[in-house]
Amino acid sequence: MNQDDESGEGTRPRSEPAADAPGPDRKRRADGPGGGLLMGRIFGVPVYVAPSWFLVAALITWVFGGQLDRVLPELGSARYLVSLFFAVAFYASVLVHELAHTVAALRFGLPVRRIQLQFFGGVSEIEKESETPGREFVLAFVGPFLSLLLAGVFYAGLHAVEPGTVPGVLLAGLMISNLIVAAFNFLPGLPLDGGRMLRAVVWKVTGNPMSGTVAAAWVGRALAVAVLVGLPLLTQTGALGDTGDLNGMDTVMDALLAAILAAIIWTGAGNSLRMARLRERLPDLRARALTRRAVPVPPDTPLSEALRRANEAGARALVVVDGQGEPTALVREAAIVGVPQHRRPWVAVSGLAQDLTDGMRVPADLAGEALLDKLRETPATEYLVVEDTGEVYGVLSTADVERAFVQAMARPGTTPR
Secondary structure (H helix, E strand, O other): OOOEOOOOOOOOEEOEOOOOOOOHHHHHHHHOHHHOEEEEEEOOEEEEEOHHHHHHHHHHHHHHHHHHHHHOHHHHHHHHHHHHHHHHHHHHHHHHHHHHHHHHHHHOOOOEEEEEEEOOEEEEEEOOOOOOHHHHHHHHHHHHHHHHHHHHHHHHHHOOOOOOOHHHHHHHHHHHHHHHHHHHHOOOOOOOHHHHHHHHHHHHHHOOHHHHHHHHHHHHHHHHHHHHHHHHHHHHHOOOOOOOOOOHHHHHHHHHHHHHHHHHHHHHHHHHHHHHHHHHHHHHOEHHHHOEOEEEEOOOOEHHHHHHHHHHHOOOEEEEEOOOOOEEEEEOHHHHHOOOHHHHHHOEHHHHEEEOOHHHEEEOOOEHHHHHHHHHHOOOOEEEEEOOOOOEEEEEEHHHHHHHHHHHHHOOOOOOO
């Protein structure tokens, strides 16, 4: 499965499964054009910029430009060029934050699908979960730690430039923004990095990763409520700085910002609980239990005759074999349904079959996440299930896997939703 998490204010890797259904089409959608604009590859990992980034960059340019007009009025219209540079530099800092997660994941042998810069931050899509709580803690910690380190670098840079100049203002802004990113991500609730650290601690103490997820997710929900209510109150009371020129529009913007951040945290926490429940149910998905009995038929066999043989044998799948009895293709169920009853005596099964590839051969003993990973490697509607000896066990339909997955997820359990 894929793992990811989402952050606000530019920050954390995804460490929960991104796919919420087992079908291989999910993987294709996740890897597809939805990633945004490809900017390049770092350490072999593609870096994308989502369309929402341009909206946020424009907003940062406008807001920071207004601040520059008060601090450096002599800049005139050039202040927006400086503000645009600040927006790009800030998201470069976010990229460094995500690269910290990515490098740590790669060092631990965890594949990273991509990095994406997007609205309110960045995402490192890590495809597997950490094997130990210690690695989980390190993987989450390195991101905000790098943001703190960057804040320190920008603070040191302030001593090398004149105060009240463009470099001074930029360095101060980048220092403060990285401090905010670090502080926000250290908050101990999922889906933030601090939540993953809390999850690792509870996992270590209890020995149960599920307990860690539940604890960190509920703290995340509490944080969402606190942000929704507390951020506008802090702004109005002046706890976050001078509010002498506070007006109605500022109040609306503060409330909107709080609502967006709260929604991101609340949704991420809920997704973490749902994905934890998913992983808990994955062992119920076993290739052997889900496989349909199949009958072998030569390629020129009429569909009606092949179906008659399958009905007599109590089978629900057809495997096309060559003259030596070796499987060469699988007859697609969707193609059978599409052939009218009166046409079936005149249609050969070979015209309804998909040629077998190595990726379409599934070991009968596969189960859980390993089974889903195998199906994603080679997207298809049917797979040939084989024993270790190479003997054909039957045919596995993607539709059956998805149906079993939904049923397993629907069963009552102890995991909060």
